[in-house]
Amino acid sequence: MFAALLTLGALSGASVSAQMIDTPAEYAVIMDHATGKILYSKRGDEPMTPASMTKMMTAFVVFELIDRGELSLTDKFTVSEDAWRRGGxxxxxxxxxxVPKDTPTVEELLxxxxxxxxNDACIVLAQGISGSEEAFSRRMTEMAHELGLSSVNFVNTTGLEGDGHVVSAEDLARLAKMTIDKYPQYYEWYSLPSYTWREYTQANRNPxxxxxxxxxxxxxxxxxxxxxxTASAVRDGVRRTIVVNGLPTMAARAQESERLMRVAFQSFDLKTIGPETLVLPDVEVWLGEARAVPVSLAEPIEVAGHKAAFSKAxxxxxxxxxxxxxxxxxDQVGRLVITMxxxxxxxxxxxxxxxxKKLGFVGMALEGVRTFISSSND
Known part of the structure; x- marks a missing residue:
């Protein structure tokens, strides 16, 4: 592999002295939604215990089945005693x-x-759709892998303790993006402040x-x-998603999540680099009538990262x-790689x-002599 190193003059703005961020969370990710780029990651690619963040995948599978016509929001499932005992x-x-023998609709269960x-709603959906929670959990894992979420291994639908039940913070962020992009009509439900089933009302726990x-x-x-x-927000038309896990208290989660979301918007930037704004050196051509060819970006690209990193990219x-x-x-001749x-x-x-154009016979012979002399001198 050959590489030509350049100075990133086009991305270098005013020097920024801000320090790169850190967090007391054991796992943390900040993702730019538009590009899907991970802007910050602390152990973000490591499988972790997601607890009830698992339910994002439980719901996503149901959304998919509705989208495929295999399920309807008005379908009803009967609550088993098992679902009541383990999740009620x-x-x-x-x-x-x-309670046992209730017959909620799929929409109510979602x-x-x-x-x-x-947890009872998850188990009822799983049993109603796949016959058992175990079978539905396998379906969740298989669908996650099909979506490219390779860290996933789900053994239940609820996120309760389960041996080997894991997913990475980065994959949770990607799942959030898929949910928002593919199912905006259902994503709206994630912002409801509360929901009431009969006489029982539960507030949304998202701080x-x-x-x-x-x-x-x-x-x-x-x-x-x-x-x-796992949380997402939009400000001035820009959406960012964060994932944190491993914080010691509910208050710590609320405080650190709010801080990281603020940092996600204040400390990170998204720049568009166009072919006309980035001047690249000519690339050497082998056995060509011209020794080198001018090159450029094929199309504009978006680069996302910490503001302090742009000046050192x-x-x-x-x-x-x-x-x-x-x-x-x-013709494509290579790739531009921007690292921050x-x-x-x-x-x-x-x-x-x-x-x-390619050199003719005489030209190739002369090029061979030139290469031989050059290598001999070396």
Whole structure:
């Protein structure tokens, strides 16, 4: 692999002295929604215990089945005694307040999952759709893998303690993006302040719903995982999503989530780099009538990262091998890779800005002699 290192003059604005962020959360992620780029990650790619943030996937699978026509919001499922005992009031866990032989609709159960965090609602949906919670959990894992969420292994629908029940913070952020983008009509439910099933009302536990622009998603808590939250917000047309987990108290979760969401908007930026704004050096051409060819970005790219990192960003032109003639204007000759501290690299194709014909027989012979002399001198 060949690489030409450049100075990133086009991205370098005024020098920023702000320090890169940190957090007391054991796991944390900040994601730019438009690009899907991870702006900040603390152990974000490590599988962790998600607790009730699991329910985002439970709901997503139901959304998918409705979208495919395999399920309807008006379908009804009967509450089993098992669902009541393991997820209802007798369980002592988060509940929708269902009792055996209740027949809630799929829509009511989804509200029970999303707003009330009802473990009974999750189990009823799983048993009604797949026959058992175990079977539905396997379906959740399989669908997550199909979506590219490779860290996922779900053994239940609720997020209650389960051996090997894990997902990474980065994959939770990606799941949030998929939910928002694909199912906006259901995503609105994540912002409801409360929901009532018969006489039982449960407030939404998301502490960020009172913060400007916040409109979802899901909290989680177990003794083994600490307090966690996946949350998303929009300000001035820009959406950012955060995930935190492993905080010691509910108050710490509320405070740190609000701080990280504020940091997500104040400390990170999104810049558009166009072909006309980034001047690149010519790329050497092998066996061409011209020794080098001018190159440019194929199209504008968006680069997201901490504001302090833009002034120190690096750019590379990466070639997978020697660029050989003949070339036509518009041919891809390599990739531009922009690397900034704390962010994933951004890549974009580089194209030739001119035609380059291949040398004839005599020209190739002379080039061979030139190469031989050059190597001998070396």
């Amino acid at each position: 009031f007798p369980s002592g866990t988060s509940t929708m307040g269902l 509200h029970g999952v999303i707003t009330m965090s009802g 960020l719903l009172e913060v400007a622009g916040a409109d979802g998603l899901k909290t989680g808590h177990l003794e083994s995982s600490g307090y966690g939250l 690096n750019v590379e032109i990466v070639l997978d091998g020697p660029v050989k003639a003949p070339l036509k204007k518009g 501290e704390g962010s994933e690299p951004t890549e974009a194709p580089i194209i030739a800005e001119a035609d380059v």
